[in-house]
Amino acid sequence: MSAFIAVDWGTTNRRAYRIEDGKVVATERDDRGAASVAVGEYEAEVTGIRARLGDLPMLLAGMVGSNIGWRSVPYVAVPAGLAAVAGALDRIDDHTAIVPGLSYRDGLHADVMRGEEVQLLGAVAAGLVPPDALLCQPGTHCKWATVESGAIVRFTTAMTGELFALLRAHGVLSRQLGHRVEPGGAFLEGVTEGARRDLAASLFAIRARGVLGIADDAHAASFASGLLIGADIAARIERGATVHILADAALGALYASAIDALGGTARHIDSQAAFVAGITRIQDLAA
Template sequence: MVVRMDDAFLAVDWGTTNRRVYRIENGAVVRTERDERGVTAVTDFAGEAAAIRARFGDLPMLLAGMVGSNIGWRVAPYVPAPAGVSDLAATLLRIDDRTMIVPGVSTSTDVMRGEEVQLLGAVTAGLVPGDALLVQPGTHCKWAVMVEGRIADFTTAMTGELFALLRAHGLLAAQLHGEVTTSSAFLEGVVDGKRRDLAASLFGIRAAKMLGTRDDADAAAYASGLLIGSDVAARLAAAPDAPIFILSGPELGNLYTAAIAANGRSAALIDSHAAFVAGILAVGAAIA
């Protein structure tokens, strides 16, 4: 089966907790749907694929993300970095002649699944240059170094997961229920995050409550700023000259934009859904 850009096919960005289905015709999305049927909510993947086809059309299907992991449908191999579109297309895991899973990408110390489609799609669509530093904020934030349009290297930071854990459990949980915006408290956290003394700075949230030096309404924004600021400072130091692009929606994207600006750099916000579509089209067009 060959999926070309002028074909109709289904693409699924299938993550751990959510998934998004796209029906693509002649290179354009004609229908899309997001739900909470991530891989951890599914036991019968063949049945889920059949149900998607029943709703979106009996078409060839390209799947990406955690569906190809050891908690997904079947394990798709990792392609070693540096990796480009042709490498992904050449290493697809074929479930059957109409259903294929895009492989992840690995380095000697890190792995990704799903993000590779967005990263390469952003370059393919001309949304970012071939040489750049790309960041994908989220539960597990990815920082990818792109060289000549390929994923040359990347680092994963558990920034979002750490914030969620702090909000839900432990000493600080009762303080971290306020709104997180690019407020002065968030920016104060970003500055303190540059010190790379994260464990001590986090306890400072408790100390500020006991000493009456920060209102609890600002504690969540400060904590978010600490975590994002520490993440951003480390990554920017490793790429001092690269142009920076953020693949995200505006909520997280604006936080990272502000944190990067506080470190004396600038970043452009890129639509991550548009990047995924461009990437899956490129992979589909490269299938031999």
């Protein structure tokens, strides 16, 4: 029997799992993300997790391995599969290691991820997506990864969620964007407009439509969300593409309806199952 503890240690939140033979037998979730933990506190945090979930080997993934985390772990350059990730673990001690993130570079363009690689590659390892696929992890920084023969060969991060949050909190549109984002007509109108890929102008039109009284501000947030998500998707897929989405239900449903509207097909993947499969495979490979 193989038992270990996996921690998905993000910027804001942290989720820890006790995994036995590939199955989660205990879990905890809290807000002790890397942004809330000082460098000197990680050892005590890890001791605390072991006290609660068991004195077991431990793999830590995510922002814990960044310059705002415990220590900065070098990125593994793509193409990379789980074996490359497992081969580059940063060992803190003989039963604690940090999973490295991935980097991508193509001329001027560059990209990085930390933590998402476990879910993305885990989805492939678990057979939840085929070995050649396009995966999308929506969020503040939406990750799009192209997998070939089970390895991530390139990826793109779009700060779609962050742009929405900035516009909602600050600037000329903020007064109009306070309502909840809902799927439906206004969202899909935004998707169509977003596919024109002219964000700076399409965003100002939200203000103009409000000023002219030709759109109800109650729908402005949904339209703006559709606009940003539509622009993101339109830059990433051709008609007929299949996109494997790893997301919570609400955001996943928005991305799926936008992908559908732009001529693609969306498939929902269980992101927790993908994480558990990925981290278990890394643990097996590193053992």
